[in-house]
Structure formats: structure tokens, C-alpha cells
Amino acid sequence: MLARRGISVLGDFAVSEVDGPKRVLRSFDGRETNYDLLVTVPVHGGSDSIARSGLGDASGWLPVDKHTLQSPRFANVFALGDATNLPASKAGAVAHFQSEVLLDNVLRFLGDRPLAPAFDGHANCFIETGYGKAMLIDFNYETEPLPGRFPLPGIGPFALLEESATNHWGKLAFKWVYWNLLLEGKELPLDHRMLLAGKWS
Ligand SMILES: Cc1cc2nc3c(=O)[nH]c(=O)nc-3n(C[C@H](O)[C@H](O)[C@H](O)COP(=O)(O)OP(=O)(O)OC[C@H]3O[C@@H](n4cnc5c(N)ncnc54)[C@H](O)[C@@H]3O)c2cc1C
Structure with a gap:
């Protein structure tokens, strides 16, 4: 589809420099490309409040088991959505699918029943x-x-x-x-x- 539209993709292009007057982008590994309109996405990370709370990892994401959504450090903490360190997409659809697993597992935890490893990354x-x-x-x-x-x-x-x-x-x-x-x-x-x-x- 991209080829049909004449769009080329340069993968893993970590921008080191933007030369505005010349409209050139340079990457840390020495590549460069020019542009007409530059729309950049900054490197993203977790939340400062999660980092300060002591619940998070070094980047401010909240680690949870990828299938049960339970924190590995605090058994009574469960999390879903963008705040987590899960290797799933950060998307509303994903948070929605996770919510069904999270609710079931919170109820299981409160009822002293084994957690269901039910989230598949969908x-x-x-x-x-x-x-x-x-x-x-x-x-x-x-x-x-x-x-x-x-x-x-x-x-x-x-x-x-x-x-x-x-x-x-x-x-x-x-x-x-x-x-x-x-x-x-x-x-x-x-x-x-x-x-x-x-x-x-
Ligand atoms: C421009 C854009 C377009 C998107 N389009 C799509 C799409 O088409 N389809 C899709 O599936 N997903 C899309 N997403 C992603 C989707 O919006 C998120 O993945 C989803 O909202 C994550 O839900 P969440 O509940 O984990 O986090 P959020 O929706 O970000 O909710 C977190 C809430 O916590 C609050 N909060 C933060 N810090 C604190 C604090 N210290 N104390 C109290 N409250 C706090 C925030 O104000 C916020 O209300 C899009 C995202 C963006 C930015």
C-alpha cells in the first residue's frame, strides 16, 4: 500500500539533528533524509507520579504480569492501560480488553482464588x-x-x-x-x- 503511494519507510531512524534551513534530518547512525513537512513524535516514557510512588520501573512504567495484570512486587496492585510496562499496544481497545481480565482477577484475588492468566495482548x-x-x-x-x-x-x-x-x-x-x-x-x-x-x- 505504501509502495503504491510512493511512500518509503526508513526504520529505526533515531533523530540526532534537525537542520531546519536545509530541511534535513540526521540520525545517530549517520543517515540523513530531507523533508517537506516534519511531524515528530518525542521519545515517550511512563508517568512521573508512578516513578515517584515507588510502584514503577526506572522509566516510570508500572510493571505487571503480562497475562494476569498483577504487580509482581505488590500482590494487591493491578494495572492496565498506558501506565503499564506491558509489551502490548498502548491503545484504548487494549485497555478495554484488559479491563475484563483485570476485573475478573481483582475479584479472584479478593476471593482467595487463583488468578486467570487471561490477557493475551489482544x-x-x-x-x-x-x-x-x-x-x-x-x-x-x-x-x-x-x-x-x-x-x-x-x-x-x-x-x-x-x-x-x-x-x-x-x-x-x-x-x-x-x-x-x-x-x-x-x-x-x-x-x-x-x-x-x-x-x-
Ligand atoms: C491522539 C491520540 C489518538 C488515539 N487514538 C486511538 C485510537 O484510535 N484507538 C485506540 O484504541 N486508542 C487510541 N489512542 C490511545 C488511547 O487513547 C489510550 O491508549 C487510552 O486512553 C489509555 O487509557 P488509560 O486509561 O490507560 O489512560 P488515559 O486515558 O490516559 O487515562 C489516564 C487518566 O489518569 C489521569 N491522571 C494522570 N496522572 C494522574 C495523577 N497523578 N493523579 C490523578 N489522575 C491522573 C489522566 O488525567 C487521565 O484522565 C489514542 C491516543 C492519542 C493520544
Whole structure:
């Protein structure tokens, strides 16, 4: 898709210098490239308040078990979302999937029952690709995004790893779902785990 649009990707380009007048970017490993419009994302880290609290790691992320969401140092601490050190995407969809596991595990902890190692790193998101189309990707800790259909295996209506107008309309419709179902705490008929049915590699 990028090739079709004449977009090249320079991976692992850690910017060491921006030469504004010449419109050149240089990297620590000696590469350079020019630009017309520069949009940079600063190196990100955890929260100062987490770092100060003594709960976090050196970068201010809150370490938790990647499957149970329990802190390895403080058994009565569970965490989800952007604040954690989990190797999952920092995304609202992920925080939502984690919330189901976290709630179950807090109840298990309070009831003295074994925790469920149930969070699988599941993430999914629409990616607008322009011209009235969007992509949809769905993946977890173990499985890279695969082609297929979502949410109903074989049926869809959304296409994974493919640009489609239906995906774009799905993204627009999700706004309504977000405000009227998710924020109201209503159940969606979707499992928090990634399903492999209806996907192919
Ligand atoms: C521009 C943008 C676009 C995004 N688009 C998408 C998308 O399309 N799809 C998607 O899935 N995700 C998207 N995300 C990511 C998503 O918003 C986050 O992953 C998600 O909000 C994380 O939820 P959270 O509850 O962990 O953290 P947050 O939503 O950041 O909530 C943390 C809360 O804690 C509060 N807080 C912080 N410090 C303190 C303190 N010391 N005391 C008290 N309160 C405190 C903050 O004010 C905040 O309200 C986007 C993020 C950004 C920035």
C-alpha cells in the first residue's frame, strides 16, 4: 500500500539533528533524509507520579504480569492501560480488553482464588487509508496481524489487513458504539481474546 503511494519507510531512524534551513534530518547512525513537512513524535516514557510512588520501573512504567495484570512486587496492585510496562499496544481497545481480565482477577484475588492468566495482548484498530477506505488490524502478543474477516469468522463484514470502504464505515460507526455502548459500560458480544478462526497466514 505504501509502495503504491510512493511512500518509503526508513526504520529505526533515531533523530540526532534537525537542520531546519536545509530541511534535513540526521540520525545517530549517520543517515540523513530531507523533508517537506516534519511531524515528530518525542521519545515517550511512563508517568512521573508512578516513578515517584515507588510502584514503577526506572522509566516510570508500572510493571505487571503480562497475562494476569498483577504487580509482581505488590500482590494487591493491578494495572492496565498506558501506565503499564506491558509489551502490548498502548491503545484504548487494549485497555478495554484488559479491563475484563483485570476485573475478573481483582475479584479472584479478593476471593482467595487463583488468578486467570487471561490477557493475551489482544489489540485491534481501524487505520484510515484515505479515499473513503480504511484497514483493520487484529493481533496479540504471539500473532502478527493476519488477513481474514472480523468480527464474524468468514463473514466479516470487516476485512483484516485490507483496505475497504466497509472498514471506513465501520470506523465511523464505531464512534456511536464508543459513546453509546462502551462509555455506558454496556457489554459488547465480543470476546476480549484474539480469535484465530476466519484468519489465514
Ligand atoms: C491522539 C491520540 C489518538 C488515539 N487514538 C486511538 C485510537 O484510535 N484507538 C485506540 O484504541 N486508542 C487510541 N489512542 C490511545 C488511547 O487513547 C489510550 O491508549 C487510552 O486512553 C489509555 O487509557 P488509560 O486509561 O490507560 O489512560 P488515559 O486515558 O490516559 O487515562 C489516564 C487518566 O489518569 C489521569 N491522571 C494522570 N496522572 C494522574 C495523577 N497523578 N493523579 C490523578 N489522575 C491522573 C489522566 O488525567 C487521565 O484522565 C489514542 C491516543 C492519542 C493520544
